[in-house]
Amino acid sequence: MSDPLLQTPLFSLHEEYGARMVPFAGYAMPLQYADGIMAEHQHTRTHAGLFDVSHMGQVALRPIDGDMNRVALALERIVPVDVLGLKAGRQRYGFLTNDAGGILDDLMIVNMGTWFLVVVNAACKAQDIALMQRELSSDCTVEPLPDRALLALQGPEAETALARIAPAVTTMKFMDAKAVTLDGVEAIVTRSGYTGEDGFEISVPADKAEQVARNLLAQPEVKPIGLGARDSLRLEGGLCLYGSDLDKTTSPVEGALEWAIQKARRNGGARAGGFPGADLILAQLEQGASRRRVGLLAEGRAPVRHGAELFAESEGGSPIGVVTSGAFGPTLQAPVAMGYVETAFAPVGTKVFAELRGRRIPVTVAAMPFVPVGFKR
Template sequence: MTSTPTNQPLLKTPLYDLHLASGGKMVPFAGYEMPVQYPMGVKKEHLHTREAAGLFDVSHMGQLILSGADAAAALESLVPVDIIDLPAGKQRYALFTNEQGGIMDDLMVANLGDQLFVVVNAACKQQDIAHLQHHLPDSVQLEVLDERALLALQGPKAAVVLAQLAPEVATMCFMDIQRLAIDGIECIVSRSGYTGEDGFEISVPAEQAVALAEKLTAFGEVEWIGLGARDSLRLECGLCLYGHDLDETTTPVEASLLWAISKVRRRDGERAGGFPGADIILSQIETKSVSRKRVGLVGLSKAPVREGTELFDAEGHSIGVVTSGTSGPTAGKPVSMAYVHTAFAAPETEVYADVRGKKLPMLVTKLPFVPQNYYRGE
């Protein structure tokens, strides 16, 4: 969890009182009081999301609008991603990089037709806003949407539920986004999320967030889900958590995020480079010369291997560290993500985790640990 300085009061999302009324256990997270779990408990919340539909409050995330004719080109100068050719009604995963090639944050960028809609991580929100304000030209306007909440409805029954309130969502595919009314409430809806399941992220005016949440949880398929299960769900599906699996000292190549670097931004593209740290990142892609890589690990014993656990080879040499770990409720075995020396990054390589003085065997495996179930159309 992200700590908050004691001299700064914790912020509350528009759904705070509803979380309390629903039995949410509140904890500090990224400067907010957020629900870590509900009476159902983390494991059952996790499994419910995989089997039906879970509702998450992610209003602590930063929601931004970029407008102006130069908005796409200006944002593209800060990320290794194709923004200029992002079609209207589509969303894309992106990374803010620094001059050393490190990852400052990961984010979502959507083209609403007349504006770009950007969602950034809560812990990086103020840094990202300052970064944009410093680099965007005067021709691009940045609006921070402080008066909006953000809900994520995730799971195999999410579309069936939401289509009863907004029939248009039934025809949306993974990474589609549009403005639409949900039972009369004007929202921005994307078919996306961070659980590996089909689902939607819904930006809603703050004053209508409680009403929308109550409409959704009135469906028998939908339960409130807290941060604990959100973390285990995203980890099982191989999704990184900023500040844990990604940080300013880690490049996209080390993080095994080559898929997040658009081809047109690489050496052979007309719009190659031009983003912070481009020379370093593109050189790493060409030479494949990185000393460590992010990998998935499956435990060969029953004990979960948590963040911060040191990893060793068979001879007892330190070779890496775990950045995320859980018991894997759906996978049925302990799963972790870690950075290891590249010599140990190949699948089926056995490494050893130091858990309370015991060297527990783990096997490097391909990610994700459980299949991603995004809806890409019939």
């Protein structure tokens, strides 16, 4: 028998709002509410949506001796990003790599001034925490934060809604982080998210999560949004889903994530290399990789989904790639997908063919994001 599903602190609230609950990364999570995925997607694009992402892992890395630089340099041993250069009150996207150059997980790193907050994916959090405890404990304390919940308020009216409760958020720019008080609740707020829209991620004590969520849902701009719309929003935004678009066999360069490896960690940089898989990743940064993650637009209205093989020709030949994420894009009113192709087929505008129900349909390599981002720079 399978283990019982875990519940986030907002489980009862989801049921109260009529959510359809589904298993996800070991948790019972809301797939959608009464309005449905399409309406939830469009509401987030035009107003503001509240997502429960409390299944994610939150970890505090605290200096043993007050030296934040020591913690940053320790973290740089396991991630190929510039942590030392991350200023207080800022956050940065990164990933854990293995010795083969693959991605073990992608994550967010937040410099809170006197400690770092690391947010990892739900399905990977046990292995990520074990890795950090093993590799970093000589330089900092690695403290999992299971008593914290995480909410995401996303959409062009997210600032309007949140500012009624915490006016200080109006000064924040994309990837800023700040400790704020939300109606008496101490919270960590970052101006970021997973939809391509402006918005905030809000870390609060688990026993205060429902209070904060109800306060946000009382704002006229805000509705609860489930995993279904979260997936279609992130796909239109060209954002990767770990386990589908990224995995331990995929390098950051193959995944088109080299933008997240700053100059300081590259060949010739002040702290080049020194992370797992550095030889392969640094070589690919210079020479390229044999395959590449790309955006794909299919003709017609039928989505080309995860696992569909990609071909150079309409008939015959061996596959030249595979689709890793695909769905109907409610904003575009057209199917959108992303996947991997041999590098020769990666330029935008290249025509390839995807296997769909026993036949091959034309798809075009497209620039991402598919929908322009709404970040407040």
